Amino acid sequence: MARPLFQALPGTRDLLPPDTDRMRELVSRFAERAITAGFGLVVPPMFEDIGVFVRLGEASDVVSKELYDFEDKGGRHIALRPEQTASVCRIYAEARPTTPWKAWYAGPNFRYDKPQAGRYRQFDQVGAEVIGSHDPDVDVELIALAARFFRDIGLTRVRLLLNSLGDGADRPRYLDALRAHFESDVGALSEQSRLTLAKNPLRVLDSKRPQDLELVASAPVIVDYLSDDAGAAFERVQAGLTVLGVEFELAPRLVRGLDYYTRTTFEFAADGLESAQNAVGGGGRYDGLIADLGGPPDPGVGFALGVDRTLLACDAESAFSGPDTRIEVWIVATTGGFEATELADELRAHGIRTDRSFDGRSMKAQMKGADRSGASLALIVGADEAAAGMVSIRSLREQGAQQSLVPRSDLVTKVKEMLER
Numbered sequence: 363m364a365r366p367l368f369q370a371l372p373g374t375r376d377l378l379p380p381d382t383d384r385m386r387e388l389v390s391r392f393a394e395r396a397i398t399a400g401f402g403l404v405v406p407p408m409f410e411d412i413g414v415f416v417r418l419g420e421a422s423d424v425v426s427k428e429l430y431d432f433e434d435k436g437g438r439h440i441a442l443r444p445e446q447t448a449s450v451c452r453i454y455a456e457a458r459p460t461t462p463w464k465a466w467y468a469g470p471n472f473r474y475d476k477p478q479a480g481r482y483r484q485f486d487q488v489g490a491e492v493i494g495s496h497d498p499d500v501d502v503e504l505i506a507l508a509a510r511f512f513r514d515i516g517l518t519r520v521r522l523l524l525n526s527l528g529d530g531a532d533r534p535r536y537l538d539a540l541r542a543h544f545e546s547d548v549g550a551l552s553e554q555s556r557l558t559l560a561k562n563p564l565r566v567l568d569s570k571r572p573q574d575l576e577l578v579a580s581a582p583v584i585v586d587y588l589s590d591d592a593g594a595a596f597e598r599v600q601a602g603l604t605v606l607g608v609e610f611e612l613a614p615r616l617v618r619g620l621d622y623y624t625r626t627t628f629e630f631a632a633d634g635l636e637s638a639q640n641a642v643g644g645g646g647r648y649d650g651l652i653a654d655l656g657g658p659p660d661p662g663v664g665f666a667l668g669v670d671r672t673l674l675a676c677d678a679e680s681a682f683s684g685p686d687t688r689i690e691v692w693i694v695a696t697t698g699g700f701e702a703t704e705l706a707d708e709l710r711a712h713g714i715r716t717d718r719s720f721d722g723r724s725m726k727a728q729m730k731g732a733d734r735s736g737a738s739l740a741l742i743v744g745a746d747e748a749a750a751g752m753v754s755i756r757s758l759r760e761q762g763a764q765q766s767l768v769p770r771s772d773l774v775t776k777v778k779e780m781l782e783r
């Protein structure tokens with residue numbers, strides 16, 4: 363076959379059935395969980411003033427290297443959203459809903475990242491945020507929501523990693539200690555990490571470069587620098603998760619990619635995936651982000667889960683096959699009348715997945731279509747059936763099955779009965 367003129371761009375993928383069915387079902391399972399916990403759906407725009415995202419932290423790769431930004435025809439500097447937390451905070455600052463405000467979302471984000479397995483330039487997330495409460499029980503509720511969701515879809519090899527990054531006042535003390543640690547042997551660090559060190563020593567902890575591993579492993583840990591308040595909150599989060607039986611591992615070096623996190627941070631790692639791309643989700647508190655966006659000084663906490671990567675983790679565990687969307691009934695009509703049109707309409711009204719042939723095909727060609735569709739039943743209406751107000755039903759599952767003749771008025775009942783068998 364000749365190569366088509368255009369193909370999907372690097373880092374983007376065309377999703378087709380059955381992958382799309384799985385994805386839709388995954389989002390709807392998440393929606394159920396979120397709605398059951400009192401979250402309402404928000405749909406932020408896919409692009410914003412670039413300033414909204416720059417607030418996420420200029421030292422993070424997401425902002426410094428990966429933004430899709432451009433000037434629009436009105437001369438505005440715009441960026442496609444790399445994530446949705448900043449937009450949710452911008453909406454909060456603008457709409458000022460009553461607190462605590464619980465919002466969930468689903469949809470694509472854009473990052474100019476190096477495409478590879480599990481890393482795309484357009485990828486989907488589902489997420490949830492709670493704005494306006496300092497209560498660590500909120501953190502517990504959110505983490506449990508994500509953990510329960512992974513369990514709902516049948517993932518068993520997902521670990522929850524938990525850390526606290528402390529408060530505004532704890533950070534500088536820790537950053538000083540961290541900087542001193544790395545500077546004591548700066549020659550041992552990779553060149554990239556030396557550059558990162560100048561901007562934000564915290565991000566050096568994120569480095570996966572082999573050269574950096576030893577210094578990262580011996581670095582001081584933030585939990586030793588927490589204020590009494592932040593320490594007590596972290597204890598409360600751990601106690602709450604324990605009460606719910608949500609297992610976690612303390613991960614003192616977990617800093618995550620974005621700069622805005624304070625206090626609780628967490629990540630979900632799928633052991634079924636390659637370690638470089640094994641994060642299926644993460645989140646934490648961001649107690650200063652809303653004020654940075656010009657809103658009130660209200661705290662927030664939330665998480666985002668990578669939909670594409672979660673599905674890859676499901677593949678690795680042979681979990682979550684997705685819903686059955688195959689056609690159940692195929693209609694074969696040869697009269698040239700409206701039998702197929704009417705029957706399809708009637709069966710569909712009863713929620714039975716039904717399809718038919720078009721273009722006046724022969725009986726034989728229509729039966730081929732029925733076989734190809736994977737339908738369980740074929741309904742056949744020829745001139746005789748039409749004249750008698752009857753329909754023939756043939757099972758396509760059993761070889762050589764007898765055909766039965768059913769009056770139109772009993773059709774739906776009979777079809778349902780046969781599909782249940």
Ligand code: AMP
Nearest residue numbers: 445480481482485641642643644668671
């Ligand atoms: P982040 O917003 O960076 O905390 O990402 C949250 C989750 O989104 C990650 O744990 C991944 O599962 C997913 N994710 C982030 N970036 C990408 C990407 N480029 N491609 C696919 N999934 C991604």
